[in-house]
Amino acid sequence: xxxxxxxxxxxxxxxxxxxxxxxxxxxxxxxxxxxxxxxxxxxxxxxxxxxxxxxxxxxxxxxxxxxxxxxxxxxxxxxxxxxxxxxxxxxxxxxxxxxxxxxxxxxxxxxxxxxxxxxxxxxxxxxxxxxxxxxxxxxxxxxxxxxxxxxxxxxxxxxxxxxxxxxxxxxxxxxxxxxxxxxxxxxxxxxxxxxxxxxxxxxxxxxxxxxxxxxxxxxxxxxxxxxxxxxxxxxxxxxxxxxxxxxxxxxxxxxxxxxxxxxxxxxxxxxxxxxxxxxxxx
Amino acid sequence: xxxxxxxxxxxxxxxxxxxxxxxxxxxxxxxxxxxxxxxxxxxxxxxxxxxxxxxxxxxxxxxxxxxxxxxxxxxxxxxxxxxxxxxxxxxxxxxxxxxxxxxxxxxxxxxxxxxxxxxxxxxxxxxxxxxxxxxxxxxxxxxxxxxxxxxxxxxxxxxxxxxxxxxxxxxxxxxxxxxxxxxxxxxxxxxxxxxxxxxxxxxxxxxxxxxxxxxxxxxxxxxxxxxxxxxxxxxxxxxxxxxxxxxxxxxxxxxxxxxxxxxxxxxxxxx
Numbered sequence: 001x002x003x004x005x006x007x008x009x010x011x012x013x014x015x016x017x018x019x020x021x022x023x024x025x026x027x028x029x030x031x032x033x034x035x036x037x038x039x040x041x042x043x044x045x046x047x048x049x050x051x052x053x054x055x056x057x058x059x060x061x062x063x064x065x066x067x068x069x070x071x072x073x074x075x076x077x078x079x080x081x082x083x084x085x086x087x088x089x090x091x092x093x094x095x096x097x098x099x100x101x102x103x104x105x106x107x108x109x110x111x112x113x114x115x116x117x118x119x120x121x122x123x124x125x126x127x128x129x130x131x132x133x134x135x136x137x138x139x140x141x142x143x144x145x146x147x148x149x150x151x152x153x154x155x156x157x158x159x160x161x162x163x164x165x166x167x168x169x170x171x172x173x174x175x176x177x178x179x180x181x182x183x184x185x186x187x188x189x190x191x192x193x194x195x196x197x198x199x200x201x202x203x204x205x206x207x208x209x210x211x212x213x214x215x216x217x218x219x220x221x222x223x224x225x226x227x228x229x230x231x232x233x234x235x236x237x238x239x240x241x242x243x244x245x246x247x248x249x250x251x252x253x254x255x256x257x258x259x260x261x262x263x264x265x266x267x268x269x270x271x272x273x274x275x276x277x278x279x280x281x282x
Numbered sequence: 283x284x285x286x287x288x289x290x291x292x293x294x295x296x297x298x299x300x301x302x303x304x305x306x307x308x309x310x311x312x313x314x315x316x317x318x319x320x321x322x323x324x325x326x327x328x329x330x331x332x333x334x335x336x337x338x339x340x341x342x343x344x345x346x347x348x349x350x351x352x353x354x355x356x357x358x359x360x361x362x363x364x365x366x367x368x369x370x371x372x373x374x375x376x377x378x379x380x381x382x383x384x385x386x387x388x389x390x391x392x393x394x395x396x397x398x399x400x401x402x403x404x405x406x407x408x409x410x411x412x413x414x415x416x417x418x419x420x421x422x423x424x425x426x427x428x429x430x431x432x433x434x435x436x437x438x439x440x441x442x443x444x445x446x447x448x449x450x451x452x453x454x455x456x457x458x459x460x461x462x463x464x465x466x467x468x469x470x471x472x473x474x475x476x477x478x479x480x481x482x483x484x485x486x487x488x489x490x491x492x493x494x495x496x497x498x499x500x501x502x503x504x505x506x507x508x509x510x511x512x513x514x515x516x517x518x519x520x521x522x523x524x525x526x527x528x529x530x531x532x533x534x535x536x537x538x539x540x541x542x543x544x545x546x547x548x549x550x551x552x553x
Contacts (some may be wrong), residue, residue: 005429011369012369016370037532053363062375062377062378062401063375063376064398066346066350066376066377066400067350069342069346069350070343070346070347070350070354070401073340073343073346073347074338074343074346074347075353076339076343076524077339077340077343077517077520077523077524079343079344079347079352079353079355080352080356080518082513082517082518082520083353083516083517084316085518086501086516086517086518087509087510087516088508090499090532092501092506093501094285094500094501094518096284096285098518098520098523099523099524099525099528100520100523100524100525101524101525102335102339102340102524102525102526103339103379103525104335104336104337104338105335122524123396123397123399123400124399125399126395126397126398126399127339128335138309159305196335202456207306220285226361226440227367228364228365228366228367229359231362231364236359236360241357242352242357243354243359243360244355244356245351245355245358245359245364245371246367247350247351247352247355247373249373250350250372250373251349251372251373251374251375252372252373252374253378255372255431275454280499
């Protein structure tokens with residue numbers, strides 16, 4: 001059977017692609033990933049076996065942007081806490097002082113202005129939010145104008161001005177622990193950190209300390225390291241933290257679209273044609 | 283007046299001979315008997331516009347939270363029993379779907395502005411049609427018949443005022459017209475929905491889910507079926523619950539009270 005395998009469709013990082021697996025599949029031509037992140041793959045290793053790789057960058061962007069906005073709003077308005085209050089057996093009346101923070105006309109700082117980051121900017125603009133962004137490269141002027149986004153060449157400037165900081169980068173050696181103690185201390189004490197990229201982009205220990213000490217107001221994380229977190233992890237118990245189980249792309253429509261994209265990539269590879277979303281080792 | 287307290291009845295009004303004004307927090311005044319107050323010569327004010335953006339924000343927050351199963355997801359993420367996240371655990375898409383807004387006042391319109399940025403198709407039903415510019419600014423299509431809106435929407439958002447005409451506006455008939463994959467979101471008043479019909483519709487999968495910032499009563503009795511359903515998200519009437527807006531509401535109410543006490547025109551008088 002192992003000689004027949006020509007393509008692997010990676011679903012949720014499984015199977016694990018290591019030396020052993022690659023050696024056992026001599027006719028493997030392509031690995032197609034579900035989703036856009038490729039940080040779980042050793043791209044160089046795969047390339048040494050002459051196997052091509054592809055991701056699914058297009059299908060994910062709207063759905064992930066929606067998740068980012070869902071987390072921003074849920075955290076700002078204390079939606080999860082509110083639900084618990086509303087269904088709690090001991091509750092007799094609604095507290096008049098249950099308050100969240102305003103989203104409309106607040107300042108959103110987007111770190112990572114790729115396809116997903118840009119879609120977030122489009123959505124946030126409809127909430128009249130002031131949009132700052134930090135990115136490896138600056139976007140074109142008309143792209144900035146469409147969403148009213150202001151470029152912050154220095155991440156510090158974005159962190160100091162934002163009420164909501166949304167992290168939307170790919171995980172690379174450069175973005176590993178991008179948000180640490182220093183960055184969180186630059187943030188406003190009333191600010192919220194939202195992470196929809198990868199858990200390892202945030203220094204989790206530093207985040208726990210920052211939240212406990214009130215250095216930042218709250219955090220909303222669709223991604224952690226690892227996933228799921230160990231059941232005794234402090235992040236699970238903090239009131240001002242919302243954690244979701246990597247919902248980014250988990251809708252019926254998007255998972256279907258991702259699979260269609262992956263199939264397109266696989267068929268192209270097997271037919272010796274150019275692969276639409278090929279990923280090369282850098 | 284804050285959160286409908288104190289209750290304004292004949293007894294209270296008779297005991298306060300020098301009462302000149304009742305300043306109510308928020309925009310809804312369905313909890314006040316306007317005719318009764320008028321008969322005692324007492325003026326009434328509300329805080330109409332200051333709550334609009336926060337309420338619209340919460341409407342969208344509820345739509346996203348319900349569609350993407352955020353609260354359920356959180357519970358899974360923190361549950362002591364969770365060992366891994368199942369690969370087939372899915373929610374429904376928001377971007378690119380159809381939103382039907384029932385009640386296109388200030389709040390309904392702000393919901394439309396926000397939803398448009400999610401590439402949503404926007405349908406609306408209102409006593410009056412908005413003008414062409416307002417419609418095209420948000421890409422909203424008018425549905426003169428509520429049935430048309432109900433049949434085409436993936437999300438139905440209620441943003442009407444509670445009046446005798448909107449009481450139980452959404453009942454068994456309306457719920458059955460909705461798609462079985464649709465979600466009902468209520469940010470208006472609990473009484474706009476026939477709650478018993480809603481429970482039945484959710485139990486029988488006539489609609490997919492509901493997200494309610496308002497119920498009748500508030501809070502619901504602790505044994506109410508809505509509190510136990512997985513596909514129901516309930517928040518404790520937090521539509522206007524942000525520090526900034528509450529502050530503005532207080533300033534507004536104070537302004538109205540001062541105007542009434544000095545015999546000047548009341549900025550937000552309700553007649």
